[in-house]
Amino acid sequence: MSSLPDSTLRWGIIATGNIAASMAAALHRVPEAEIVAVASRSMEAAESFGSSWDIPRRYDSYAAMVGDDDVDVVYVATPHAYHHENVVAALRAGKHVLCEKPLTLNAAQAAECAALARAQGLFLMEAVWMRFFPAITRLVAVVGDGAVGEVELLVADFCLDVPFDPTHRLYNLDLGGGALLDLGVYPLSFATMLLGAPQTVEGRARVGATGVDETNSVTLTFASGAIAQLASSCRSYKPHTAHIIGREGRIEVPDFFHPGGFVIHRHGGREEVRVPAWGNGYVHEVEEVHRCIRAGLTESPVLPLAETVATMELMDELRRDWGVVYPGEAGLPGD
Numbered sequence: 001m002s003s004l005p006d007s008t009l010r011w012g013i014i015a016t017g018n019i020a021a022s023m024a025a026a027l028h029r030v031p032e033a034e035i036v037a038v039a040s041r042s043m044e045a046a047e048s049f050g051s052s053w054d055i056p057r058r059y060d061s062y063a064a065m066v067g068d069d070d071v072d073v074v075y076v077a078t079p080h081a082y083h084h085e086n087v088v089a090a091l092r093a094g095k096h097v098l099c100e101k102p103l104t105l106n107a108a109q110a111a112e113c114a115a116l117a118r119a120q121g122l123f124l125m126e127a128v129w130m131r132f133f134p135a136i137t138r139l140v141a142v143v144g145d146g147a148v149g150e151v152e153l154l155v156a157d158f159c160l161d162v163p164f165d166p167t168h169r170l171y172n173l174d175l176g177g178g179a180l181l182d183l184g185v186y187p188l189s190f191a192t193m194l195l196g197a198p199q200t201v202e203g204r205a206r207v208g209a210t211g212v213d214e215t216n217s218v219t220l221t222f223a224s225g226a227i228a229q230l231a232s233s234c235r236s237y238k239p240h241t242a243h244i245i246g247r248e249g250r251i252e253v254p255d256f257f258h259p260g261g262f263v264i265h266r267h268g269g270r271e272e273v274r275v276p277a278w279g280n281g282y283v284h285e286v287e288e289v290h291r292c293i294r295a296g297l298t299e300s301p302v303l304p305l306a307e308t309v310a311t312m313e314l315m316d317e318l319r320r321d322w323g324v325v326y327p328g329e330a331g332l333p334g335d
């Protein structure tokens with residue numbers, strides 16, 4: 001490992017599921033990233049993932065991997081219910097952390113992780129990959145410059161048709177299931193990214209047989225007068241086009257959580273803005289982690305920890321109204 005250039009960050013991956021593989025592919029495309037370790041609950045899975053992605057050190061315990069002195073950054077890719085425990089263990093072991101969304105199950109856990117990262121002087125970020133797409137960076141600038149005037153209405157939904165399986169992480173209460181935390185986090189993040197913190201939040205959900213919200217609708221209102229109408233579902237598909245409707249025009253953002261551009265409609269004209277992503281799109285958040293750590297930052301200015309905690313607070317409030325409580329949660333604020 002000592003032959004690596006000084007600027008290299010050595011990554012360790014916790015878990016070997018779907019998103020861990022997408023991230024391994026992205027890490028291989030970033031010249032200053034080196035995947036040195038992977039941990040799984042089983043040695044067989046660690047060996048298999050390690051062979052597929054050319055990772056030299058393979059662990060059958062997450063705890064053992066975070067203790068590896070050759071790991072600089074830990075990427076957490078377990079189901080949501082384990083994020084808090086995995087993040088705390090990695091930070092306590094002195095590692096920087098990129099953790100999959102949602103950062104934790106609730107705001108109290110997220111705030112604890114944020115405080116620990118700050119106290120340890122370590123970098124921590126929730127892996128909302130959307131926020132680092134070049135098209136999103138451009139969109140934020142264009143809306144901020146008033147391309148469509150003052151925003152009146154923002155509409156964004158993330159609806160997927162995932163066959164019902166009570167053991168799947170989306171339907172399993174024990175794993176932190178439900179559309180809101182898994183999918184709804186994207187439209188919420190999209191709205192607060194463009195409109196700031198909301199003044200009010202309210203929503204409705206259909207809670208399924210396993211106790212998780214399978215379909216929901218959420219309305220946010222903002223001090224500016226803008227309204228965001230958001231939805232998420234794991235029971236039904238809808239194209240993922242977001243709409244930003246201003247007083248002087250509107251913007252359509254196809255695949256808003258991983259866009260390659262957007263279309264501005266204004267004064268009877270149509271302008272297509274193409275800003276392609278690189279690789280599978282996860283590269284951009286990896287580059288942000290590297291940029292921040294190199295600059296000595298403990299959080300990303302693009303997605304600060306306070307915003308992650310604030311989004312978790314919104315989701316806590318919605319879940320409290322819907323009666324969706326995860327095992328081990330003593331209750332949610334306001335109960």
Ligand SMILES: NC(=O)c1ccc[n+]([C@@H]2O[C@H](COP(=O)([O-])OP(=O)(O)OC[C@H]3O[C@@H](n4cnc5c(N)ncnc54)[C@H](OP(=O)(O)O)[C@@H]3O)[C@@H](O)[C@H]2O)c1
Nearest residue numbers: 015016017018019020040041045077078079080100101102
């Ligand atoms: N950013 C994105 O685009 C994106 C996309 C999909 C998912 N995600 C997030 O990534 C996380 C994982 O999602 P995924 O789709 O990768 O899930 P997945 O395919 O089910 O993989 C999760 C992995 O977590 C580990 N794990 C630990 N305890 C587990 C348990 N009790 N049950 C099942 N798995 C357990 C397993 O790895 P080992 O057996 O190796 O320990 C498993 O392979 C979620 O928090 C999700 O929100 C993000």
